[in-house]
Amino acid sequence: MKKSVLTKYIICCLVSLIVFVGMMGASGTSANPHDPTDALLKLIAGNVRFSSGQSAHSDISAERRKQVTRGGQHPFVTVIACSDSRVPVEMLFDQGVGDIFVIKVAGNVCNTDEIGSIEYGVDHLNTPIMVVLGHTHCGACTAVATGADVHGGSIPDLIAPIKPALEKVQAANPRLYGKALVSALVEANVWQSIEDLFQRSSSTRRRTNDGRVTVVGAVYNIETGTVKWMGTHPEEESLVSDMKYNVWE
C-alpha cells in the first residue's frame, strides 16, 4: 500500500470515529465527492448510519430522480458486490439514486463482464473510489471452500475465479476448516478479485497509479450491518505496474 494512501485511510477511519455522533443523522444529498479520501469517508459515515439504525434515505426522492435524469449520473463510487439478497449495496452505505455504480455477481468475482462494467464506472463515470465488497456467510465462497457439488450448468465457471484464493488460504493455513476457512476465503477472495481486476484492466492500473482512483477491499457483515475496511491490496504497487505485464503504452 502506498504510504500516502495508507495515511489517508488511517486518517479517514479516525475521522469517521470522531464524527460518528455528528454524522448519525446526516443527509446523503450533499454533492458527491471527487477525492478518494472524501468518497471513502462518505461511505464509512453512511454505513455507520445504516448499521446503527439511523439511515437518512434522503437521496431516493422524486426530486432526486428528476435531478439525475436531467443532469445524468455522477456516482462517487464503483462497487462490485455479491448477488446475495442480504447485501443491499445502496442501503448498507445509506446512499441514494445516482450515488453508487453497482456491479452484482455471485461471489463478487472479476471476470470479463464485471471488469468491463468496473471500467465503465471508473474510466467513463470517473468514480474516485472502487470497492470490492465481500460478505460474511457467502454461499459462493462456502461452496468453493467445501468442494460442494454445484450441479453443473454455468455455476462451476462462475465460481472458478474463487479457487486461486482458496489455494492461497490453504497454503498459508493448512489447518483451517469450517467457518474459519470460509471467513478467511471471503477476505482472500476480495484480494483475488482486486488482483484479477488489476491483471486484466490496464486502464484501472493506470488510474490507480496516477491517483485518479483508489481500489479498496471490504467485507460486509450481513448480521451486524457493519463493513470491515481492508484497505488497498497489500501488493498493489506491484500489481499496478505495467512493467509487470510487459505493457508499454
Ligand SMILES: [Zn+2]
Ligand atoms: Zn456471496
